[in-house]
Amino acid sequence: MKRKVLLCYVRLRHSSSMNWEYTGLFYLAGALERRDYEPRVWHGSWMGLMDAVREIGPDVIGFSCDAENQHFLQALIPSVRQECLERTGAAPLMVVGGPQACALGEAFLETSGADCILRGEGEEILPDFLDCMFAEEGDTAALSAIPGLVWRDAGGAFHANPGVGMVEDLDMLPRPAYHASLHKRGYGRVIFSGRGCPFCCAFCASHVGHLSYRLRRIADVLAEIRENLERNPDIRYVIMQDDTFCTDAVRAREFCSGMREIRAVHPIVWFCETHVKTLLRDPELLREMIESGLVRLQIGMESGDPEVLRLYRKNITPSEVLQLTELAVEMGLPQIAGNFIVGGPRETEGLTEDFIRQLIRAGAGVVDINTGFLRNYPFTAISENPGAFGLIVTAEDDRTAGDDYPGVIPADSTEAEVVALRQRLNRAIREEMGICIEQKGVPLERVMAQYRLQEEFGVSSRWTLEFSARPHINEYYRVLYLGEGEPFDRSIPPDQMYPQRTFEYYRSVLLTGGIPKLFGTVLSPFEKDVLFRCAGKRSVCQIAADLGEKYREAYPDITALQSAVLNFLETADKRYWVTVFRFS
Numbered sequence: 001m002k003r004k005v006l007l008c009y010v011r012l013r014h015s016s017s018m019n020w021e022y023t024g025l026f027y028l029a030g031a032l033e034r035r036d037y038e039p040r041v042w043h044g045s046w047m048g049l050m051d052a053v054r055e056i057g058p059d060v061i062g063f064s065c066d067a068e069n070q071h072f073l074q075a076l077i078p079s080v081r082q083e084c085l086e087r088t089g090a091a092p093l094m095v096v097g098g099p100q101a102c103a104l105g106e107a108f109l110e111t112s113g114a115d116c117i118l119r120g121e122g123e124e125i126l127p128d129f130l131d132c133m134f135a136e137e138g139d140t141a142a143l144s145a146i147p148g149l150v151w152r153d154a155g156g157a158f159h160a161n162p163g164v165g166m167v168e169d170l171d172m173l174p175r176p177a178y179h180a181s182l183h184k185r186g187y188g189r190v191i192f193s194g195r196g197c198p199f200c201c202a203f204c205a206s207h208v209g210h211l212s213y214r215l216r217r218i219a220d221v222l223a224e225i226r227e228n229l230e231r232n233p234d235i236r237y238v239i240m241q242d243d244t245f246c247t248d249a250v251r252a253r254e255f256c257s258g259m260r261e262i263r264a265v266h267p268i269v270w271f272c273e274t275h276v277k278t279l280l281r282d283p284e285l286l287r288e289m290i291e292s293g294l295v296r297l298q299i300g301m302e303s304g305d306p307e308v309l310r311l312y313r314k315n316i317t318p319s320e321v322l323q324l325t326e327l328a329v330e331m332g333l334p335q336i337a338g339n340f341i342v343g344g345p346r347e348t349e350g351l352t353e354d355f356i357r358q359l360i361r362a363g364a365g366v367v368d369i370n371t372g373f374l375r376n377y378p379f380t381a382i383s384e385n386p387g388a389f390g391l392i393v394t395a396e397d398d399r400t401a402g403d404d405y406p407g408v409i410p411a412d413s414t415e416a417e418v419v420a421l422r423q424r425l426n427r428a429i430r431e432e433m434g435i436c437i438e439q440k441g442v443p444l445e446r447v448m449a450q451y452r453l454q455e456e457f458g459v460s461s462r463w464t465l466e467f468s469a470r471p472h473i474n475e476y477y478r479v480l481y482l483g484e485g486e487p488f489d490r491s492i493p494p495d496q497m498y499p500q501r502t503f504e505y506y507r508s509v510l511l512t513g514g515i516p517k518l519f520g521t522v523l524s525p526f527e528k529d530v531l532f533r534c535a536g537k538r539s540v541c542q543i544a545a546d547l548g549e550k551y552r553e554a555y556p557d558i559t560a561l562q563s564a565v566l567n568f569l570e571t572a573d574k575r576y577w578v579t580v581f582r583f584s
């Protein structure tokens with residue numbers, strides 16, 4: 001009978017990881033199936049884990065561990081063991097792996113009671129380990145040969161085998177076994193065309209374990225995308241999740257041409273992340289990527305201070321980030337995303353904020369910026385020697401710091417100051433986006449691209465959120481997106497132009513103190529009267545006729561009154577108060 005292996009990622013938060021695919025676990029499941037195990041994959045908050053354990057009755061539970069859930073797993077694993085023992089009289093083998101496994105050792109085994117830790121990529125070392133454990137006689141001698149295995153022998157002696165698990169030839173891997181999921185949902189949006197990263201930024205956990213940079217054959221990557229689309233035709237957005245996609249331009253071009261073929265049959269768009277220099281060296285590649293459906297590009301931005309970027313070993317400058325952003329915007333890329341690190345080496349005050357504002361202005365409607373605290377990931381240059389970066393670690397064991405609180409700060413700063421800085425940057429982001437939106441500084445085609453991406457492909461950005469936060473502006477653009485109206489346009493004959501409000505009159509026009517105000521702007525009686533009639537039922541000519549009597553003194557001639565209505569509608573359009581539609 002096949003041994004059952006439950007692979008799980010237990011998450012703490014409900015935000016970022018809710019809908020993620022946990023590709024790593026499905027890769028492991030594929031590798032286990034190939035070696036005749038029966039894997040099941042489960043991901044979710046801890047409350048559901050025991051249900052999965054009861055349902056499966058696993059021989060092995062594999063826990064995926066990252067910086068976020070490490071401490072919680074220490075508490076969870078003993079309680080899972082206890083419950084299994086109470087229920088069945090036996091406990092499954094408990095194995096821990098994942099990105100944080102490199103940092104786990106004897107202390108973790110001790111407190112969690114896990115049977116072993118496997119460091120690095122698990123596709124080869126996990127089945128090797130299980131084969132040893134389930135061999136007739138128990139092949140403990142072979143355990144010493146498994147790279148990255150941290151374990152105790154029968155005598156209780158602790159061993160940490162050298163090395164980490166690493167798959168040399170990614171083309172030999174079986175596909176992620178999504179059919180092993182215990183969840184009723186679709187998978188297959190996330191694809192890795194390679195693993196590892198050729199760069200070595202001082203804060204990044206990607207190169208920990210010295211996993212080398214390896215790439216798959218593009219033909220196989222495209223075949224995987226096709227298979228995923230066949231199995232899950234609802235996929236509209238393919239996420240190329242490599243740390244740095246397109247470092248090899250020949251491969252990238254092969255990918256683009258394959259995507260063009262796929263897109264001729266399936267309406268999909270795609271995302272990737274890359275290093276700024278890669279595309280600055282070869283801007284035409286970016287154009288080809290956009291033409292083949294790239295809609296969102298993520299680049300490392302990190303800081304507006306060149307000296308801090310140098311310390312991060314980022315090998316970029318703010319002006320290069322700006323240059324690539326401008327290039328991408330000019331080429332019509334709908335979204336360019338980037339993150340700024342807060343709590344890193346002290347920056348020249350104001351540089352990052354000014355840079356963020358500059359980027360947003362340069363790419364209004366396109367540039368999508370986030371901030372995050374610097375985290376103390378093990379074995380990064382920063383965590384090895386924070387002092388060399390002018391930093392101190394305040395949350396030494398990372399128990400108190402999540403993405404919501406700094407665990408590393410400049411030595412001459414305080415946590416409160418770092419928090420205040422992130423708040424300031426976030427305010428600057430929203431403020432600058434707000435200015436672009438309120439002043440109608442986002443070109444219409446870029447706005448429409450955001451609505452289209454959201455509606456047709458489920459790809460959102462901070463811009464979509466900012467539009468939604470302003471209901472009448474959202475309504476204005478939705479009307480345009482749906483083709484149910486258009487912006488005010490003087491070339492439409494007034495008898496065919498039907499204006500329509502973007503807000504509910506009774507809710508939005510406040511009459512407190514007898515002075516009508518709309519979104520804080522005082523309305524003249526004439527403006528109020530026109531807006532009152534902009535319900536999509538009267539043409540401009542009819543509105544003017546309605547008001548002729550009342551405004552005879554100001555506008556004795558009906559054409560002058562019509563012009564006044566049109567002038568006001570033009571202003572109202574600039575403020576997103578009305579759209580118009582043609583009807584003849």
Ligand code: B12
Nearest residue numbers: 017022024062063064066067068097098099121122205206
């Ligand atoms: C997609 C992604 C996410 C997704 C999904 C996470 C996931 N676990 O799949 C989401 C958005 C949820 C996410 C969130 C976070 N992520 Co993330 N994420 C990634 C990313 C870009 C790809 C992950 C991936 O699929 N890799 C490919 C697969 C093949 O690798 P893998 O998942 O690591 O799995 C392999 C091995 O780790 C191992 N393995 C994994 N689990 C197990 C279990 C057992 C039993 C065994 C034996 C082996 C094993 O074998 C797998 C196959 O080779 C990586 C960067 C990267 N290049 O990996 C960062 C990365 C994993 N994330 C990271 C972090 C820190 C986070 C966060 C904790 C915080 C943050 N700032 O982002 C959050 C919070 C998580 C949460 N609980 O909410 C760090 C991890 C560092 C660390 N030491 O923990 C990484 C490495 C980014 C980085 N460069 O710093 N992330």
Ligand code: SF4
Nearest residue numbers: 197199200201204243
């Ligand atoms: S930050 Fe990006 S480029 Fe730098 S090492 Fe990490 S994955 Fe590579």
